[in-house]
Amino acid sequence: MKININKRQKTMIKKRVIPGFGISIGITITFLTLIVLIPISSIAIYVSGISLNEFIEIITDKQVVSGYKVSFFCALIAALINAIFGTILAWVLVRYEFIGKRVLDGLIELPFALPTAVAGITLTSLYSDKGWIGSIFAEAGIQIAYTKIGIIIAMIFIGIPFVVRSIQPVLEKMDTQYEEAATMLGANGHRIFFKVILPEIFPAMLTGFGLALARGIGEYGSVVFIAGNMPYKTQIAPLLIMTKLEQFKYADATAIALVMLVASFIILLLINMIQSYVNKITNN
Amino acid sequence: MIKKRFLVMSLTLVFATGVLTACASSKESINDSNTVEITNVSYDPTREFYESYNNEFNTYWKEKTGQEVIVTQSHGGSGKQARSVVEGNEADVVTLALAHDITLIEEAGLINEGWINEFKENSAPYTSTIVFLVRKGNPENIKDWNDLVRDGVEVITPNPKSSGGARWNFLSAWAYADNLYNGDENKIKQFVSKLYKNVIVLDSGARGATTTFVENGQGDVLIGWENEAYLSVKEHPEEFEIISPSISVLAEPSVAVVDEVAEKNNTTEVANEYIKYLYSDKAQRLAGENYYRPSNKTILQEFENVFDLNINMIKIEDFGGWSKANKDFFEDEAIFDQIYSQ
Numbered sequence: 001m002k003i004n005i006n007k008r009q010k011t012m013i014k015k016r017v018i019p020g021f022g023i024s025i026g027i028t029i030t031f032l033t034l035i036v037l038i039p040i041s042s043i044a045i046y047v048s049g050i051s052l053n054e055f056i057e058i059i060t061d062k063q064v065v066s067g068y069k070v071s072f073f074c075a076l077i078a079a080l081i082n083a084i085f086g087t088i089l090a091w092v093l094v095r096y097e098f099i100g101k102r103v104l105d106g107l108i109e110l111p112f113a114l115p116t117a118v119a120g121i122t123l124t125s126l127y128s129d130k131g132w133i134g135s136i137f138a139e140a141g142i143q144i145a146y147t148k149i150g151i152i153i154a155m156i157f158i159g160i161p162f163v164v165r166s167i168q169p170v171l172e173k174m175d176t177q178y179e180e181a182a183t184m185l186g187a188n189g190h191r192i193f194f195k196v197i198l199p200e201i202f203p204a205m206l207t208g209f210g211l212a213l214a215r216g217i218g219e220y221g222s223v224v225f226i227a228g229n230m231p232y233k234t235q236i237a238p239l240l241i242m243t244k245l246e247q248f249k250y251a252d253a254t255a256i257a258l259v260m261l262v263a264s265f266i267i268l269l270l271i272n273m274i275q276s277y278v279n280k281i282t283n284n
Numbered sequence: 285m286i287k288k289r290f291l292v293m294s295l296t297l298v299f300a301t302g303v304l305t306a307c308a309s310s311k312e313s314i315n316d317s318n319t320v321e322i323t324n325v326s327y328d329p330t331r332e333f334y335e336s337y338n339n340e341f342n343t344y345w346k347e348k349t350g351q352e353v354i355v356t357q358s359h360g361g362s363g364k365q366a367r368s369v370v371e372g373n374e375a376d377v378v379t380l381a382l383a384h385d386i387t388l389i390e391e392a393g394l395i396n397e398g399w400i401n402e403f404k405e406n407s408a409p410y411t412s413t414i415v416f417l418v419r420k421g422n423p424e425n426i427k428d429w430n431d432l433v434r435d436g437v438e439v440i441t442p443n444p445k446s447s448g449g450a451r452w453n454f455l456s457a458w459a460y461a462d463n464l465y466n467g468d469e470n471k472i473k474q475f476v477s478k479l480y481k482n483v484i485v486l487d488s489g490a491r492g493a494t495t496t497f498v499e500n501g502q503g504d505v506l507i508g509w510e511n512e513a514y515l516s517v518k519e520h521p522e523e524f525e526i527i528s529p530s531i532s533v534l535a536e537p538s539v540a541v542v543d544e545v546a547e548k549n550n551t552t553e554v555a556n557e558y559i560k561y562l563y564s565d566k567a568q569r570l571a572g573e574n575y576y577r578p579s580n581k582t583i584l585q586e587f588e589n590v591f592d593l594n595i596n597m598i599k600i601e602d603f604g605g606w607s608k609a610n611k612d613f614f615e616d617e618a619i620f621d622q623i624y625s626q
Contacts, residue, residue, distance in 0.1 A: 061616070062625065121495065130501035145500070146485050225495075229443060229486045231624040239488060243446040246363045247615070248388065 043261065046254040058255045067237035068259070074148055074236075075216030078155035083209040086163025087201065093164070094171040108164050111157050116221025123154055124226040146228030151236065154222040159212030166208035170201050199282045203275045210271035214264045319352040322551050322558060325375035327362035327449075327537070328491050329512050333574035334379070340570060341561055345554065353554060361489050362448045369394065369542065376546045376555040382448045383407075383538040384606035390540075399540040408536035409562035410576035413595060414456045416527040417497065417506040417513040424504045428529050429460040432505060433478040440485055440503040442493040444614055445621075449490045451614060452533050453507040458613075459598040460531040477623040498524070509535075510591070514575035528592035534599050537576075 047055065058064065093105055111119065125131050128145040129138035137144055144150050174197070182192045220238035227234045237260055244253035326334060338355040345353045358365065358373070362381035369375045370392040378395075380386055383406070389395050400407050418426050424437055432439055442450035454476070461475035485502055487493040490509060497506035498516050505527075506513070513526050539559050546552040561567055568578035572587045584593070603609040613619045 063621070124496075125500055128500040128502060146502070224488050225492060228484070229488060230483075231486070235486075239446070242488065243443070245367070246361075246446050246448075247610075248367070249616075252616075 040261070043254050043258055046251055047258050050251045050255065054251075055255050058252050059259050063231055063235065064237070064240055064256055066232045067235050067240045067256075068263075070148065070151065070233075070235060071217050071237040071260070072263070074151040075155055075213050075219075078152045078159055078216050079209050079213035081152070081156055082159045082163045082212045083205050086160055086208055086212075087167055087205055089160070090164045090167035090171055094168060108161050111159075111161055116158065116219070117225065119157055120154060120222035120225030123157060123222065124150070127153060127226065145226050146234065148234060150226040150228070151223050151234060154226050155212075155216035155219055158219055158222055159216050162211035162215065163205065163208030166204045166211070167201050170204040174200055199278075202282075203278050206271050206275045206278070210268050214268055217260060217264055317351065319354060320551060320554050321354045321356065322376040322546075322549075322555055323356040323358065323374060324377050324379060324558070325358045325365050325369055325373060326379040327365055327381045328359050328489070329509055329515075330379060330537075331357070331359050332515070333571060333576060336570055336574070337562070337567055340566060341558060344561060344564075345557065348557075351554075353558075355558075374545050374549070375542050376549060376551045377539065377541050377558055379537065379539045381535070381537050382451075382606060383536065383600070384610070385448060386538050386540050387606070389542065394542050394544040395540050396543045400538065402541075403539065403559055404563055405579040406536055407538050407540060407559075409539060409559075409567070409579055410537065410571040411579055412535045412537065412576055413510050413532045413597060414452050414507060414529075414535070415510045415513050415532065415592075416529060417508060417516055417524050418504065418527055420523050420525055422525060422527065426505050426527055429457055429479070429531070430464070432457070432482060432507075433475060434482075437482055437505065438484045438503040439479065439482045439505055439507065440487070440493050440497045441483055441507040442487045442490055446488040447490055447493075449509060449535075450493075451609070452535050454613065454620065455600075455603060455609065456507075456529070456531065456533045456598070459533065459602070460529065463531055473619065473623070476619075480623050510577075511575035514590075528595050531596045531598065534597035536600075 050058075089108070093101065093108075124145050127134040127137075127150060129135060129143060131145070134144050142149070144153065178196050178200075179192055182196050187195065218238060220236070220242065223236055224239055227236060227239075229235050229239060237256060241253045241256050244250075244256065324334060324338075334355075334357055338353075338357070341355070342353050345351060358368075358375070360368075362385050365373075366378070366380055366385035366388050369378060369389050378386060378389060383400060386395065386399065386407075390397060390399060403409070416426055416432075418424065424431070424434075426432065426437070431437065441453045444450040444454045457476050457479055458472060461472040465471040465475070485493070485496050487496055490512065493506060494508060494512055494516060496502045498520065510526075513524075517524050517526055539562065541552065541555045541559060543552070546555045562571075563580065565580070565583060568580045568583040569586070572578045572583060572590070575590070577591055578584045578587070584591070600606055600609060603612070611618065
């Protein structure tokens with residue numbers, strides 16, 4: 001048995017066309033350690049400077065809890081909206097040919113390239129009750145900027161590329177023959193979408209949803225401008241972190257950050273689990 | 285095989301670490317006899333002033349020594365800027381909004397003790413105060429602090445917990461109420477609390493609040509720096525006007541040489557001169573033209589048509605200094621938090 005495994009390992013190594021496992025894993029580990037692991041573990045180290053009681057006191061503070069609620073709630077709504085509209089966008093970009101398609105495709109990434117503060121200021125001036133989109137809604141009695149709706153809009157803006165770019169390649173690879181076959185077998189459009197297309201793109205939708213959600217939860221730059229930042233109403237958790245930093249309370253700030261980090265990690269993990277479950281079902 | 289792989293792996297690790305360390309080489313100061321470079325870490329609203337001052341100083345220094353001075357400016361929220369200097373941003377001089385921010389750098393060991401007496405007027409070459417910016421024609425008829433607590437008046441001011449400058453706004457309102465109610469703390473708290481109930485957007489910084497009021501048209505009155513208010517009026521003379529309240533604060537934006545950094549960069553002499561020259565008549569007038577109140581009384585009088593010189597100005601010492609004021613008002617669970625948890 002032992003010999004067998006060794007043999008298999010050897011053949012696996014020999015089989016690789018491009019050598020250099022050692023170098024590449026070495027680079028991977030160094031890179032991850034310097035860029036991700038050390039900074040994130042330093043959060044834990046900062047937090048270890050305070051006692052458990054203090055930690056609990058900080059993270060259960062009324063303002064902090066309301067900050068978490070605002071951040072998570074708005075990010076969830078924004079990610080849901082993105083999952084739906086991002087799918088439609090990806091669909092249009094993959095399935096149809098039209099003038100300006102390349103331009104539209106390029107526009108999708110813009111939210112990544114734009115400094116978030118610029119995005120925040122622009123969105124605020126458009127959606128405030130004096131701005132030209134906001135004024136239309138204001139007439140109907142709906143205020144967008146300086147409310148939770150404003151926060152959600154900023155989060156939709158920064159999250160949309162994640163969903164589109166996750167779904168696009170899957171749709172591109174998907175053979176239209178499936179849909180043709182389904183039509184031949186008498187399925188209507190509605191049924192084709194839910195029984196043929198959706199199961200294929202659902203895992204990618206989840207990925208996009210998860211990324212958009214995580215990004216929205218941590219978003220600071222664009223949201224502070226449009227939020228109004230009223231305590232207990234529109235104050236997001238990252239702003240509270242900035243406020244603590246402003247008071248040189250590094251431990252407090254990292255405590256709040258740690259909770260967000262853990263929560264985001266759990267959410268992403270759950271999404272991953274659902275995804276592999278869905279994959280299993282569709283593959284069977 | 286495995287041994288070899290580990291060897292390659294660890295070598296790569298060492299190599300990569302080496303490369304990354306090499307990248308982080310220290311900042312070299314250009315310090316030959318013809319040019320000298322200094323960095324001035326300042327806060328947001330001083331941008332325009334220091335742009336012209338640096339030109340002025342360059343001319344002066346060149347005449348005196350024949351050297352060209354290149355001043356690198358950095359602007360941002362005052363607290364953030366102070367933190368960046370503590371964390372290693374190499375500033376030769378700091379010109380920040382609050383003495384407290386410079387004290388934090390002093391506590392980190394970068395500035396020698398007693399900096400506040402190193403230069404004239406508490407090391408504050410120019411001062412400013414807190415005023416109201418209202419829409420043209422003053423439709424809400426706002427004259428003083430008590431008009432800001434009226435029902436229906438919408439106020440814009442940044443959050444004093446995240447904005448150093450906004451602490452002055454809070455303290456000015458407090459000083460007014462203190463005078464009005466003869467120090468009855470409950471009544472003062474009610475007054476200030478009512479004022480903050482009228483706040484419709486609580487931005488995180490002074491510039492953000494200005495944008496909210498000026499560009500996005502929110503609120504009836506903006507509480508803010510006098511110099512910022514003048515800049516807004518200068519830019520949109522048809523839209524805004526300035527109202528000076530009866531009581532406000534004397535804000536002394538402080539300046540200091542960051543001794544440790546200047547010594548290391550060999551710029552102590554030019555950095556000291558850079559700050560000293562801020563008190564010269566030319567620089568004082570320049571400050572006035574940029575809507576900062578010159579600390580030189582004679583030159584301040586030249587600007588009596590610009591500034592309201594009759595405001596009763598409260599100093600931070602009246603609140604027991606910044607450390608005490610922060611503890612009493614802006615720490616977690618202190619008075620400002622109490623206002624919002626009611």
